[in-house]
Amino acid sequence: MDLNVTLVLIGVDIPRSGLLRSGYPDPRTGQWVFPDLKTGKSYNPSAATQTERRFDLVDLDPFDYDTAEGMTAFVAHLAGIEDRLRLFRARPGMLTEGAMPEYLFRRTRGIVGLLKRLVEDGCAEAIESGAEELTPDLLSTIRISLGNLTDRDPEAGEVPDIPEEDPGSPPKKPRRRGRNTVFDDHGAKAVDG
Structure with a gap:
């Protein structure tokens, strides 16, 4: 069934998450290849592959600042x-x-x-x-x-390593909460006369 719909779903390290089983990129096409399902416990051995057959996995790395x-x-x-x-x-x-x-x-x-x-x-x-x-x-x-x-x-791989804070960063300043005065009523203007 072709729905003519493009869906973009985002996840972290999908191949290792087990969601799609192990796959590998085909060096010729650049597309991810998922091996045939081996014997399983499901009454429908094709059920586990229904999702992976319906989309292409695009691997997006973090931004690179070397080039x-x-x-x-x-x-x-x-x-x-x-x-x-x-x-x-x-x-x-x-x-x-x-x-x-x-x-x-x-x-x-x-x-x-x-x-x-x-x-x-x-x-x-x-x-x-x-x-x-x-x-x-x-x-x-x-x-x-x-x-x-x-x-x-x-x-x-679902949680990335967080870079350490800058060693030279200044100490945290206490927060001060400013007051929003946009809707303040300053009263009626004095009328000359």
Whole structure:
């Protein structure tokens, strides 16, 4: 049955997760090849292969910062993130200029999930502190934590290694919560007369 639908599903280290059984990339075609199912306990021995027959597995590595193409791709990804940030002091080039791309790559090793977590937590801190922009100084106070992923198996590659924090990072500053005054009623203006 052909539904003419494209689905993009994302996972970490799918071949080792057991979801598709072990597979290998065919060097001629670049497509993943899954061996025939051996004897199993299922009444329908083809059932385990139904999912793997219906899609192509595309392997996406972390961004690479060793080549010009890798750096360009990483900065383009940062530009896409930057375009969608809604901080009051956000500016063009906030994530893509100066030392920021190198800083973000060093903190995340180009792993998209870690970058996402760092930027999200950085935005929350920027809002709570009133800074309303992302800077290396602000991000250095953020510890990338994946502690809430209790249902992931680190042995299967489902949890990436988190780079250590910068040894020269300044100590965490206490958070200060600014007060939003947008809807404050300042009273009626005095009328001359």
